[in-house]
Amino acid sequence: MAIPFLIMGSFSLLLRNFPSDAYQAFLVHFLGGAAAELLETLYTVSLGSLALVLSITISLSYGLQAKTDTFILYPVVAVCSYLAFCGGMEGHDEYVFKAEWVFTAMCITLLSCVLFRQLLKFGSRLRKLHTTGAEYLFNISIQSLFPAVIIVAGFAVVGYALRTAWGSSNITNFGSYIFLNIFDRLSGNLAGILLYVVVTHVLWFFGIHGTNTLEAVSQKLFEHNISVNQSLLLAGSAPTELFSKTFLDTFVFLGGCGCALSFIIALCIISRKSHNRKIAYVALPSALFNISEIAVFGFPIIFNFTMMIPFILTPVVLTLTSTLAAQAGLVPVVTQSVEWTVPILLSGYKATGSVAGSILQLVNLLIGVLIYIPFIKRSEQKETLAFQKIVRRMEQDMAAGEGSGTLPHFLHHRYPYYSYAKTLAMDLSNAMHRGQLELFYQPQLSSGGNLHGMEALLRWKHPVAGYIAPPVLIALAYEGGFLHELSRYLLNLACRDAVSLEPHIKNDLYLSINISSKQMEENGFFDKSLDIIQSYKLEHVHLVLEITERSAMIISDTLMHDMSRLKDSGISFSLDDFGMGHNSILYLQERIFDEVKLDGKLVSQLPGNERSKDILSGIISMAQSLDLRIVAEFVETEEQRDMLLELGCTIYQGYYYSRPLCYTDLTAFLNSLP
Numbered sequence: 001m002a003i004p005f006l007i008m009g010s011f012s013l014l015l016r017n018f019p020s021d022a023y024q025a026f027l028v029h030f031l032g033g034a035a036a037e038l039l040e041t042l043y044t045v046s047l048g049s050l051a052l053v054l055s056i057t058i059s060l061s062y063g064l065q066a067k068t069d070t071f072i073l074y075p076v077v078a079v080c081s082y083l084a085f086c087g088g089m090e091g092h093d094e095y096v097f098k099a100e101w102v103f104t105a106m107c108i109t110l111l112s113c114v115l116f117r118q119l120l121k122f123g124s125r126l127r128k129l130h131t132t133g134a135e136y137l138f139n140i141s142i143q144s145l146f147p148a149v150i151i152v153a154g155f156a157v158v159g160y161a162l163r164t165a166w167g168s169s170n171i172t173n174f175g176s177y178i179f180l181n182i183f184d185r186l187s188g189n190l191a192g193i194l195l196y197v198v199v200t201h202v203l204w205f206f207g208i209h210g211t212n213t214l215e216a217v218s219q220k221l222f223e224h225n226i227s228v229n230q231s232l233l234l235a236g237s238a239p240t241e242l243f244s245k246t247f248l249d250t251f252v253f254l255g256g257c258g259c260a261l262s263f264i265i266a267l268c269i270i271s272r273k274s275h276n277r278k279i280a281y282v283a284l285p286s287a288l289f290n291i292s293e294i295a296v297f298g299f300p301i302i303f304n305f306t307m308m309i310p311f312i313l314t315p316v317v318l319t320l321t322s323t324l325a326a327q328a329g330l331v332p333v334v335t336q337s338v339e340w341t342v343p344i345l346l347s348g349y350k351a352t353g354s355v356a357g358s359i360l361q362l363v364n365l366l367i368g369v370l371i372y373i374p375f376i377k378r379s380e381q382k383e384t385l386a387f388q389k390i391v392r393r394m395e396q397d398m399a400a401g402e403g404s405g406t407l408p409h410f411l412h413h414r415y416p417y418y419s420y421a422k423t424l425a426m427d428l429s430n431a432m433h434r435g436q437l438e439l440f441y442q443p444q445l446s447s448g449g450n451l452h453g454m455e456a457l458l459r460w461k462h463p464v465a466g467y468i469a470p471p472v473l474i475a476l477a478y479e480g481g482f483l484h485e486l487s488r489y490l491l492n493l494a495c496r497d498a499v500s501l502e503p504h505i506k507n508d509l510y511l512s513i514n515i516s517s518k519q520m521e522e523n524g525f526f527d528k529s530l531d532i533i534q535s536y537k538l539e540h541v542h543l544v545l546e547i548t549e550r551s552a553m554i555i556s557d558t559l560m561h562d563m564s565r566l567k568d569s570g571i572s573f574s575l576d577d578f579g580m581g582h583n584s585i586l587y588l589q590e591r592i593f594d595e596v597k598l599d600g601k602l603v604s605q606l607p608g609n610e611r612s613k614d615i616l617s618g619i620i621s622m623a624q625s626l627d628l629r630i631v632a633e634f635v636e637t638e639e640q641r642d643m644l645l646e647l648g649c650t651i652y653q654g655y656y657y658s659r660p661l662c663y664t665d666l667t668a669f670l671n672s673l674p
Helices: 003-016 021-044 047-066 073-086 099-123 136-166 174-182 190-205 215-222 225-234 245-252 257-270 274-287 293-298 305-327 346-352 355-404 418-433 470-480 483-504 525-535 557-568 584-589 600-604 610-625 638-647 663-672
Strands: 438-446 451-459 509-515 541-548 572-578 595-598 629-632
Touching: 003 021, 003 047, 003 274, 003 293, 021 047, 047 073, 047 099, 073 099, 073 136, 099 136, 190 215, 190 245, 190 257, 190 305, 215 245, 245 305, 245 346, 245 355, 257 274, 257 293, 257 305, 257 355, 274 293, 305 355, 346 355, 355 418, 355 470, 418 470, 418 483, 438 483, 438 509, 438 663, 451 470, 451 483, 470 483, 483 509, 483 525, 483 541, 483 663, 509 572, 525 557, 557 572, 595 600, 595 610, 600 610, 600 638, 610 629, 610 638
Parallel strands: 451 509, 509 541, 541 572, 572 595, 595 629
Antiparallel strands: 438 451
C-alpha cells in the first residue's frame, strides 16, 4: 500500500534534483520558485514522511488481518504510540517521520498493534463495558478505550524514561542509535564499507529504507573523504581516500539499492513473465536516475528470499571490483561529489574526471546482470509453481463447494488465498477487455450420428496458471462485480462465431450458452440479451440459454414473463444438471423449459449402478411425457451411449464423440461430418 507514495516521492525528488544547471535555474525562477516548492512539498509528504506512511500502511494491514470491525483503529493507535514514544513532533532536532526514523517507527508500530490486539481480546470479555441498546460502533469504541489509553501512555512513559536516562532525545530514534554504535569502532576502510553495504541491503530487503536509515553512519564514515581528496589535490599530492558516498552511488548503487539497474536489465533479457517484463519497462526510466523503489517493491525483491542472495551479493561484489580498479590505478580515485540522480556513464565521468570511470560502471553493470540472471529464472519458476498450486486449490475448493452446496467466497478477506483471488479477478477483467477470453464448443450428436447442436464453453488460458475451471471464473466475475459485463461479452462472442459457422452447417442446429440465475436477476438482462441475439440475424443456428440448476432460481411472475418473451422470439431454455437438486421438478412445472440435460454424475455412474439407471429412467420418461428434448452429458463410452439409447435418450454430448473444440477445430469437425 505504500508503493504509490514511494513512487511519488522518488519522482518528486528526481524532478527537484534533476542534474541540469539550466533546469535548476528554471525551477528557481519559474513562478517565483513555486514549482520547486511544490516538488519539495510532494517529497516531504511522501518519501520524506516515509516513517508515517509505513506506520499507517503496516498497522492497517495488520488490523485487516486481525479483525475487520476494529481495523481502522490500528493506524490511529500505532501513530499515536509512535508520537508518544518520540515525545511528539516538537522539541526535536529533526522531523520524526523522516526516512531515517523508519526502523524505529516500524518496531513501535508492530509492537503497538500486537499489544492492541491482545488487549482488545481481553477487553471483549468485560461484559460491564457493553451498553445494551447502544450503537454497535459505540460499544466497539468503548471496548477500545482502555487498550488505546494503556498502550499510548505506556509508550510515552518508555520514551520519556529513555530520554531521561541517556540525557538526549537522540536515543528515541534507537534505530540510528543502534547502527551508529555498531559502526562506532569502524573507520571508512574496506571492512567498514562492506559492512555498511551489507547492513544497508539487509534493511532494504525487509522493507526498511536502508540508505536513509544509515544516513548518520554514512556521514560519519565517508562524508569528509572527498574534501580530504580535494585538499590533497590542491596541495599537489595524490588523493588517498577511496571510499565516499559518491563512490557508492557511482560504482555500486547503479540504479539504486542492490544495483537495481542490473536487475532491471537482467529482467528485460531473461524474464518469461509478461507482468515482470512490464515492471522492468516501467522501472527502467527511473532506475537510470537511481530510483529503485519501483523495481524493488514491484517485482518484488522485498521479502523474496530467492532474490535476497543476488540483492546483497551484487553490491558487495561491485564494491570489491571498484576498490581493486581504483587501487590498481585503472580508475582515478573519486574527487568530485556527484548528485545521486546523475545517470550512469555521466556520473562515472564527473566523479573521476576520466572516461575510465564510465567504463568501470559498464563493467560493473554487466557483472550485476550476470549475477541476477540465474536467480531471476529460479524466482520465476517458484512464482509460477506457487501460483499454479493456489489456482488448482481454488478449483478444488469450488468443486467441493458445488458438491456441498456452500460455495467459497474467493474475494472475502477471510479466504486463505484472498490475494491470489484478487489478482485472478483483476487479470480476468483485463483479459475480457483485451478480447483474450475464448469459447470452445462441444458438439452434441443424435443416435443416428447427425449433429444436433453444440455447447459454448468459456475458456481462458492464464499466462501463469494455464486454463482455469470455468466455475472459478464465473465466481470471480460475480464477486468482482463484472459478471453481467462478462455474460454480454460471451453472448456477443458466441453469436459472432455462430454467424461464421452458418456456411459450414448443412441443417439447423442448437447452440447452448450457459447463464446463471445470478445473471437473470440483473435488471434488463433479458432485454439486453434479446437485443444482442437479434442484432446478428441468425438463420440456421438457434440459441439455447442453458441455466444451471445448481444455483437456486426463484420462479417469479416477472421472470416467467421475460422468459416467455424470449421464447416467442425463437430462443429456447435448457435446464442443466437435471436431477441434482430438489427443485428440478418444480422448475419443469412452470413450462418455461424446452430441454433438460441429464446430470453428468448420474450418466457417469450408469454402467454398474442400478440406482442411477432407475433414476435416469424415471427422469427420461417424465421429460418425454412433457415433450422436452433430452441431452445426456459426460457420455464417454459406447456402453454409456447404448444404455442411454435403451432408456430413451437420443442426444449425446461427451468425449466419446468429441472434446470441446476451439473455433478452428470446430469448423474442421463440421466439415468432416457426412
